Amino acid sequence: MDFPGALRERRIRSHLSQLDLALRAGTTQRHLSFIESGRSVPGRNMVLRLADSLELPLRERNDLLLAAGYAPAYPESSLDDPVLAPARTAIDHILRGHLPYPALVVDGGGDLIAANTAFGLITKGAAAELVGPGRNVYRLALHPEGLAPRIRNLAEWARHILARLGHLAELRAELSGYVPELESSAGQFGFAVPLHLESSYGELRLMTTVTTFATAVDVTLAELKLEAFLPADPATAAALSAAAGSS
Numbered sequence: 001m002d003f004p005g006a007l008r009e010r011r012i013r014s015h016l017s018q019l020d021l022a023l024r025a026g027t028t029q030r031h032l033s034f035i036e037s038g039r040s041v042p043g044r045n046m047v048l049r050l051a052d053s054l055e056l057p058l059r060e061r062n063d064l065l066l067a068a069g070y071a072p073a074y075p076e077s078s079l080d081d082p083v084l085a086p087a088r089t090a091i092d093h094i095l096r097g098h099l100p101y102p103a104l105v106v107d108g109g110g111d112l113i114a115a116n117t118a119f120g121l122i123t124k125g126a127a128a129e130l131v132g133p134g135r136n137v138y139r140l141a142l143h144p145e146g147l148a149p150r151i152r153n154l155a156e157w158a159r160h161i162l163a164r165l166g167h168l169a170e171l172r173a174e175l176s177g178y179v180p181e182l183e184s185s186a187g188q189f190g191f192a193v194p195l196h197l198e199s200s201y202g203e204l205r206l207m208t209t210v211t212t213f214a215t216a217v218d219v220t221l222a223e224l225k226l227e228a229f230l231p232a233d234p235a236t237a238a239a240l241s242a243a244a245g246s247s
Helices: 003-013 018-025 029-038 044-053 058-067 083-095 119-123 137-142 154-162 169-176 219-223 235-246
Strands: 104-106 112-115 197-198 202-211 225-231
Touching: 003 029, 003 058, 018 029, 018 044, 044 058, 058 219, 083 104, 083 112, 083 219, 083 225, 119 197, 137 154, 137 169, 154 169, 202 235, 225 235
Parallel strands: none
Antiparallel strands: 104 112, 104 225, 197 202, 202 225
């Protein structure tokens, strides 16, 4: 897609008018109209201002720069790169510090980067080919040979998972085929959607939180998500503590 089309598509996706985006980017609606029609070629700084005003992820900001004929502004390092060593140390610290509760880190596509030892209680019984670094945790959650047979509220949890996959159309289509048809919810699930999971320590009721490196300027780091499971009731807290004590 050429730059005018790429910019227009992202503006519409963000539900912004030309005037809204122009005001955010510190330019005029007329200038932005000329850019979107291809009558004006923006400078590199203008492209960056537009990308920032659209609050695009770093990868998309690079894509927009490339579409405009400029080099990417944000590096994409391997996690093994020494420059990301402080981030890896922080991740390891957070994963260990969350024990005895499960926690994991995934990349932008949902592939597992790392997990703490408590996550093993979540994955116990799943097919080996679905578990471990490099495997997709969303597929693990909903695949019939993954966690799905042990999830007591599968329809509700599947809705929660699929809602997070808008940027991963192929994966979303695949996983949608693994779960029952999702009907519109008729009521509230409470303040958060819990995971009700059968385990060798009884039923676990778990809430999740997601943390990102909000100030990252490296594409790889910016796309990492740390998902931490928290007990939704005292029985689950006790079960996770007991499981940690026996390992």
